[in-house]
Amino acid sequence: MVKKLSDDARAALLPGLPAWTLDAARDGIARSFRFKDFVEAFGFMSRVALLAEKADHHPEWSNVWNRVDILLTTHDAGGLSQRDIDLAKAIDAL
Amino acid sequence: MVKKLSDDARAALLPGLPAWTLDAARDGIARSFRFKDFVEAFGFMSRVALLAEKADHHPEWSNVWNRVDILLTTHDAGGLSQRDIDLAKAIDAL
Numbered sequence: 001m002v003k004k005l006s007d008d009a010r011a012a013l014l015p016g017l018p019a020w021t022l023d024a025a026r027d028g029i030a031r032s033f034r035f036k037d038f039v040e041a042f043g044f045m046s047r048v049a050l051l052a053e054k055a056d057h058h059p060e061w062s063n064v065w066n067r068v069d070i071l072l073t074t075h076d077a078g079g080l081s082q083r084d085i086d087l088a089k090a091i092d093a094l
Numbered sequence: 095m096v097k098k099l100s101d102d103a104r105a106a107l108l109p110g111l112p113a114w115t116l117d118a119a120r121d122g123i124a125r126s127f128r129f130k131d132f133v134e135a136f137g138f139m140s141r142v143a144l145l146a147e148k149a150d151h152h153p154e155w156s157n158v159w160n161r162v163d164i165l166l167t168t169h170d171a172g173g174l175s176q177r178d179i180d181l182a183k184a185i186d187a188l
């Protein structure tokens with residue numbers, strides 16, 4: 001069972017993800033990406049999709065032309081978990 | 095220049111897209127799709143992405159695991175245009 005991150009764990013882990021913001025209402029982390037055009041944006045989404053499927057942990061995300069908005073939260077845990085941190089780091093590394 | 099559809103054109107065209115609902119606030123058409131899992135959902139999105147890029151007309155869409163929500167509207171026209179109707183038909187044909 002995946003557990004929600006404790007306050008201490010958040011304080012330790014979130015500074016490692018400076019481009020992500022905490023979404024308090026959803027208890028998740030969010031990041032917006034902008035690309036040159038739709039091809040670049042959807043290319044990025046395809047890479048994220050492969051990472052997500054491999055991790056068996058999937059984003060909530062939307063796309064409008066060159067923009068991709070990602071929210072990571074863990075439904076099974078009822079909020080932010082280590083799996084979100086790991087996926088965010090993998091996305092940042094793309 | 096792409097033009098917004100007239101009331102008469104809408105009355106003629108929208109019955110051909112029974113699975114889509116008119117979003118009055120955005121002046122677009124919307125449809126939700128549900129699939130077996132993320133792989134099926136993202137596979138569908140990849141096919142739509144290719145259609146959209148080919149048509150140079152892109153959806154506003156979001157995905158949460160097995161669900162894909164699509165909104166079609168034409169920013170250049172300030173609302174629903176023939177390009178949305180054509181893309182919706184192409185998506186329906188997938």
